[in-house]
Amino acid sequence: MFRLQGSKVLAVDMTGDAVKAKNGSMVAYDGRMDFKKLTGGGEGIRGMVTRRITGEQMTLMEVKGHGTCWFADRASEINLVDLRGDKLFVESSNLLATDSGLRTGTSFTGLRGASQGNGLFTTTVEGHGQAAIMSEGPAVVLRVSGQYPLTVDPGAYVAHQGNLRQSFQSGVTFRTFLGEGGGEAFQIRFEGDGIVYVQPSERNSIAGDV
Amino acid sequence: MTTHPGAGPVVHDPTTLPVDDNVNAYTFCVELRGSEWFLQKGKMIAYYGSMDFNGIGHGRLDRLVRTSFHSPLHASDWVVASGTGRMLLADRAFDVNSYDLDKGNLTIRSGNLLAFQPTLALKQSIVPGFLTLIGTGTFVAASNGPVVFMEPPIRVDPQALVGWADCPSPCHHYDHGYMTGVMGGLRALTGLGGASGEEHQFEFVGAGTVLLQSSEALMAEQPAGTVPHQPGVPGGGGAPGHGPGQGGTPRLPGQLGDLQRRFGL
Known part of the structure; x- marks a missing residue:
């Protein structure tokens, strides 16, 4: 059972x-716990090879036991996500912990990843259970529906779930090269049904400068 | 806080997002209805609806620059958002707040200003590194920690100062009993003998409001434009009576006085 203690510490009660959980993110525990490094994120040889090839590296550990374990990472804000058979797309650096019943994998994201400097691939989490994702500043959760498509700055994107199509928008024009760009040259547009998590801060990316 | 134990996160959509108000302490939502807003480059994090972001130099927007921008030299750091929809603004997870001006004036550190309505005019302040907003309208500013409003007379730490409204007299103040003489200079320079780090403040008197942030972490300074090289223009470098070599290094806000002079060199 995941619960937040404050907004920056995740407490997990285990029986x-x-x-x-992300390797090294345990800050305290109560009771009896075993920590085991999961080579290749527990995705087997194939997952390991995929992660090595795609550069979507993630070191996870498995925590098992009776009691309560607390996780935190660099005072990042933590957001809980409930998954009911749907798929969560999240950057591996923003994933803090998942129920062991959830499957993690990698998926191709295309140009969005490239524009925010996170590579062309992203991490997926699917199944039934809870996951905890991290953001710089509390994430704003935005619903996307057929009526309301959403456009997001790649540097502020954290995660999304549901049945969403993403397309990449580029506003690069000749003005960008004259140094008179709009400052928002790269955008991701989400359409379909689902929710998107954005953080109130932008990672340094090429998109931030043009 | 958007999450509570037992409850899911608050999911926003265009109908529940606040209009021209904070979503949380770090995110601000602006509604555009065919209207325009000025933004610092790269502070938009997401939007619903259809919007355009154009550099100030865009031909069609020339009129706006003339009415709202009076320092063309730094116009390239600002963009105009136009269209319809709701837009979220944020800056490095700093606190953001909106302020309303009614035929008023407010001077703010250039790095702290995020966005403003075109009904306001943005001008360079005489104080280097600061910008002045004049007129009626709303603007959005960021601060490291919540902003505190203080009434003059007050002396404030240079790093905590965000801006001031209506006060005519910001000036430097030094604790002279502690700072003068060779020993004072040495103390300030080396910290030996106990420099408190608080020997220099900004002083405000008169009627108005002073805005302070609750930390001494400065936001990255945005270029506020240069000033014409003319005699009598602060920072212009053309004033007579300055010794050689002094015009080269601009005096930053918060910087101590020249140590050479203190040592009598």
Whole structure:
């Protein structure tokens, strides 16, 4: 059972079950816990190879035991996500912990990843259970529906879930090269049904400068 | 805070997002209805609806520059958002707040100003590194920690100063009993003998409001434009009576006085 203690610490109550968490993110525990490094994120040889090839590196550990374990990472804000059979797309650097029953994998994101400097691939989490994602500043959760498509700055994008199509928009014109660009030259547009998590801060990316 | 134990996060859509108000302490929502807003480059994080972001130099927007911008030299750091929809603004997870001016004036550190309505005019302040907004309208500013409003007379730490409204007299103040003489200079320079780090303040008197942030972390300074090289223009470098070599290094706000002079060199 995941719960937030404050907004920057994740407390997980365990009764013999296990969670997967970012390596080294445990800050305290109560009771009896075993920590095991999951080579290749627990995705087997194939997942390991995929992650090595795609550069979407993620070191996870498995925590198992009885009691409460607290996780935190660099005072980032933590957001809880409930998954009911749907798929969560998140940058591996923003994923803090998942129920051990959730499957993690990698997926191709295309140009969005490239424009925010996160590579062309992203991490997926799917199944039934809870996941905790991190953001710089509390994330704003925005609903996308057929009526309301959403456009997001790649540097502020954290994660999304649901049945969303993403397309990449570029506002690069000749003015960008004259130094008179709009400052928002790269944008991702989400259409469909689902929710998007954005953080009130922009990662340094090429998109921030043009 | 958007999440509570037991409850899911608050999911926003265009109908629940606040109009021209904070979504949380770090994110601000602006509604555009065919209207325009000026933004610092790269502070938009997401929007619903259809919007355009154009550099100030865009031909069609020339009129706006003439009415709202009076320092063409730094216009390239600003963009105009136009269209319809709701837009979220944020800056490095700093606190953001909106302020309303009614036929008023407010001077703000250039790095702290995020966005403003075109009904306001943005001008360079005489104080280097600061910008002045004049007129009626709303603007959005960021600060490291919540902003505190103080009434003059007050002396404030240079790093905590965000801006001031209506006060005519910002000036430097030094604790002279502690700072003068060779020993004072040495103390300030080396910290030996106990420099408190608070020997220099900004002083405000008169009627008005002073805006302070609750930390001494400065926001990255945005270029506020240069000033014409003319005699009598502060920072212009053309004033007579300045010694050689002094015009080269601009005096930053918060910088101590020249140590050479303190040592009598």
